[in-house]
Amino acid sequence: MIVVLRYNWNVGPNDTRSIESSNEDETVSEITTCVKLESIYISERCYWIVDGKHDFKESHRLCQVDDGILAEVPDDSVQEAVNKQWLSILESYWIGVHDMYSEYSFVNMLNETITYAKWGRYQPNNIHGQHTNADCVLDEMDFGWIDTVCSFEYPAICSKRVTCKFNRNLNLRDIQ
Numbered sequence: 691m692i693v694v695l696r697y698n699w700n701v702g703p704n705d706t707r708s709i710e711s712s713n714e715d716e717t718v719s720e721i722t723t724c725v726k727l728e729s730i731y732i733s734e735r736c737y738w739i740v741d742g743k744h745d746f747k748e749s750h751r752l753c754q755v756d757d758g759i760l761a762e763v764p765d766d767s768v769q770e771a772v773n774k775q776w777l778s779i780l781e782s783y784w785i786g787v788h789d790m791y792s793e794y795s796f797v798n799m800l801n802e803t804i805t806y807a808k809w810g811r812y813q814p815n816n817i818h819g820q821h822t823n824a825d826c827v828l829d830e831m832d833f834g835w836i837d838t839v840c841s842f843e844y845p846a847i848c849s850k851r852v853t854c855k856f857n858r859n860l861n862l863r864d865i866q
């Protein structure tokens with residue numbers, strides 16, 4: 691007899707994963723969660739906010755302390771979920787996008803050229819051309835992304851890539 695077992699687990703407030711197995715001897719369970727307090731899971735990443743306001747580089751360092759980076763925003767689903775979660779509280783915050791290395795060539799904190807952006811109107815513009823060091827990107831409520839001066843102090847969002855892992859120590863028959 692083939693028994694199909696389905697297990698569901700929550701990896702975030704709106705994200706449920708499931709696994710199926712036809713083998714009772716297969717041992718599977720999910721162990722990856724966003725463990726940091728008040729972090730949320732979106733698009734295979736955990737997101738959380740940095741305490742206080744800091745400049746861009748210090749914000750990134752504080753993300754790294756918790757094994758993350760200044761936040762990746764890879765697509766609209768992440769942009770909208772992060773905004774919904776925190777913009778009403780923070781109004782604006784650093785995300786992990788900058789053009790420090792080459793003007794108007796924006797990369798993330800992994801030095802990957804960004805493939806998604808949510809620029810506000812007339813952005814990026816080096817603060818209307820008045821600054822040549824407006825190289826760090828802020829997400830502003832009701833406006834979108836702007837490039838501004840990296841030494842300014844703002845709140846920040848961090849992210850960490852996570853993948854679902856399977857713990858082979860638990861037998862399905864034991865957890866039915």
Ligand SMILES: [Ca+2]
Nearest residue numbers: 789794824825
């Ligand atoms: Ca710039």
